[in-house]
Amino acid sequence: MAPRGKKRIFIDDLGKRWGRDADHVLDLAIDGQLPLWIEFTDVFLQTPEKSSTGKSVGRLYEQVAVQPLPGELVQMRGRCDRMLIAAELACLTERGKEMRLTNAAGDDWGEVSMVGIKPTRLFAWMKDVTGLEKAQNIEPVPDYAGEAAPARAAATPAPVSPLNPVDHPCHAPELHLAVACWQALFADAGAAGQQLKKADVLRWLAEHHADLGKTAAERIATVVLPAK
Known part of the structure; x- marks a missing residue:
């Protein structure tokens, strides 16, 4: 903090x-x-x-x-x-x-x-x-949003798969978050992604979805981690 x-x-x-x-x-x-x-x-x-x-x-x-x-x-x-x-x-x-x-x-x-x-x-x-x-003598660009936005702007979740869309009648919220987390941390990491730990997943969830409960975050982290 x-x-x-x-x-x-x-x-x-x-x-x-x-x-x-x-x-x-x-x-x-x-x-x-x-x-x-x-x-x-x-x-x-x-x-x-x-x-x-x-x-x-x-x-x-x-x-x-x-x-x-x-x-x-x-x-x-x-x-x-x-x-x-x-x-x-x-x-x-x-x-x-x-x-x-x-x-x-x-x-x-x-x-x-x-x-x-x-x-x-x-x-x-x-x-x-x-x-x-x-x-x-640097001037911020005229259309810059201001100082209130930066604290959360970088926390925009990565684009997710069209599977399980939010407007689907059977939308699964935790699956949606798990896919977004996996894409952000592991999709482009290659074999090196296997070195990431549960703490890294929990940190991503806390940064991008601060309102997520601890139990739900633990459950999602278990699903997202590539470890068997």
């Missing part, structure tokens, strides 16, 4: 605000002109260095916002519409400390668990956006 009093704008909406694409926003972040952040749940942050015992120093976070390093952002150029899978994410904390973000299961536990990174979930704090606009 955003700290009280802070507003965010997601990368796609920021591109629309300036009449540019997401790669333009990424370039500003890569050049150090605009910090971009992304939120994760149930992840481990650890220092790049090892302790005297040979293990990385860090701890588990139920929810955390981090700033991907420029090298990570470069890998996202031209791929903002995809789910990227990585063993770890090099990033900065809110205090500016360099860390490595991994899933809760990592090398300290003797196994590898990949991290799913959705570039469309990158965001900037509005205070940084308006500061950049003022410094570089």
Whole structure:
């Protein structure tokens, strides 16, 4: 969650605000002109260095916002519409400390668990956006919707199959959500999608369908996951 009093704008909406694409926003972040952040749940942050015992120093976070390093952002150029899978994410904390973000299961536990990174979930704090606009005399495009829309605009569900249409007399709502979730997370992920976990599915459902009950979300996640 955003700290009280802070507003965010997601990368796609920021591109629309300036009449540019997401790669333009990424370039500003890569050049150090605009910090971009992304939120994760149930992840481990650890220092790049090892302790005297040979293990990385860090701890588990139920929810955390981090700033991907420029090298990570470069890998996202031209791929903002995809789910990227990585063993770890090099990033900065809110205090500016360099860390490595991994899933809760990592090398300290003797196994590898990949991290799913959705570039469309990158965001900037509005205070940084308006500061950049003022410094570089950038004017939002005339037909931009304003500051109220960005918080949810990036949460538009992916297009779903014509099967089970909403206007069908036998429409199944949970099946509809399950198909939308699968298309968003797994349709273009290929074999790498097998590394995604239940937490990734639950996070997508929470972001795109916040009114969904916990029991229903658990039920849908069980159906969506490719694991047998």
